[in-house]
Amino acid sequence: MNTNQMNKKMKIKFLSGLAALGLAAVLFTSCAKLPQAEIDTANAAIEEAKISGAEMYAKENFIALKDSMKSVMENIEFENSKFFKSFSIAITDLEGVTQFAQEVKMETATRKEELKAEIEATIAEVKSLLEINNMLILDAPKGKEGTSALVAIKGELAAIETSIQEASTMMESEDYIATLDKAKAAKEKASAINAELLDVIAKYKKNKRV
């Protein structure tokens, strides 16, 4: 083998080495693929939590959930920008996000049930107060004196009854927070009317000496 042949052989070996290295790099980089299925599952779980009303009834955790998903997506993109990619941590994180989304959904359902129960209890209390108030009106002095004294209060009671009917309708549309506020306002008003009514009747009875 002369010198020229030896040089040629070395050149070929060197180029082959470079090619092998390039191939290995390509193989390494293309081996790790985006965890699309896990991303889709996590996004679907977040959407489910949102549909269940998490934005309203589990606001803080829903914000944290969305932040977690964004953070995972940033990590995925960071891995994607590397020469040697590995999405194994991202996959674990995505599973965590999916799990978190399910927890938020459950928290939403629980909160909704709690609110529903509170509304029902408040409405029941208001209805009971209205019943008591109506009984007090029946028990109140008859005749022109009684009628005049209670005419304003009857108007107030009618407004409370309307408010409670509206609250019941609102509850059907699952707007529990606003419904509870409405029911609570009605309860406060009904309690005030109750006190006012007792006062009017007491005043009347005190002055009735016939």
Place this chain on the structure above:
Amino acid sequence: MKRRILIWLLCAFIPVISGAAYIFIAWQKPPVEELSEARLGLTEAEKVNRSPAAEIIFQHAVSQYDSAMLLWQLENDKIFFLRDYSQIIKLSDQSKQLAQASIEKARSENSDMKEILLQRKKQLTRRIEYYQSVFKHLPLSKSQRNEWAKGRMLLQEGIFAYNKHNYELTIQKFDSAELFINKIMNYSTRLIEDYFKSYPNWKHWSQSAIVNSRKHKTYCVIIDKYARKCMLYNKGVLQYECDIELGLNWIGDKKHQGDKSTPEGVYKITRKKKNGETIYYKALLLNYPNDDDKKRFIQNKKKGIIDRNANIGNLIEIHGRGGKGTDWTDGCIALEDTDMDILFEACKAGTEVVIVGSLKTYEELFK
């Protein structure tokens, strides 16, 4: 030979080294920190109750962040040394700044809104309190009473929303409450304004009665319907004052029987009813209808203001059994029994009784 190999190696490595140097210079660090900061900014902004203006800024911040993420994906598709993150960094920074601006806007507007709504809450509450003190006895129809109650109910709901920092709902509730409250307030104000147009007559009647009382050294009774007061004068000097209750529809002059209105004018006591002669403890019967009432009644019938078959009514008295805290008579004037005793003792048949809408002017009472 060695020299040739060395030259060959140098020729081969110079481009490699140059390439490596180029890549080292051109290679950029991925925008992890910038995007992370932008994301944290968005999360913080999301926690704040955003006003509509702050929401617009926030949505812009979200859009800049999403664009940055999309651009990063596109850049990652390029060969690593050809990637350019400058635009992503720019978008991330913009997103971060916008998120912060949204927080500041929300806080500032929430603070302003809180103050504005607090003032509105006070204003509406004051309006209701004013109504209760000034127009408390004003006769309202059933539907008007219901509207008034509805307004108060909505105000209550608005206050609940305000306490929970739900300013959007507070505005809605306050707006609706204001509509009902203003409607009744405006109606009541107009009613009172019209009513007080008769003030010159009232003033004349009451002053004449006091002058007559002084001149003839007699008693006279003045009833102030608006103030709900009964005043007993002796020889032109106020001797006794007490509270009264009237008919439900007390405002305005009595037009016909059963209108639950108390007449206005100059009357005389025609009969004193002792305890046992009336179901209302003691009573002083007035000469209603007097000549003026009869004349007006005929005119009103002719004008069609009252029904053709209506009666003018009678038996208007000052009587006892009052103190019920409401207007309940059919047009009579009710006093508490102890007050009735004093009045009954002082007055006799022929004592002048003047019934007026008010002894004070509209301006004195409402301005």
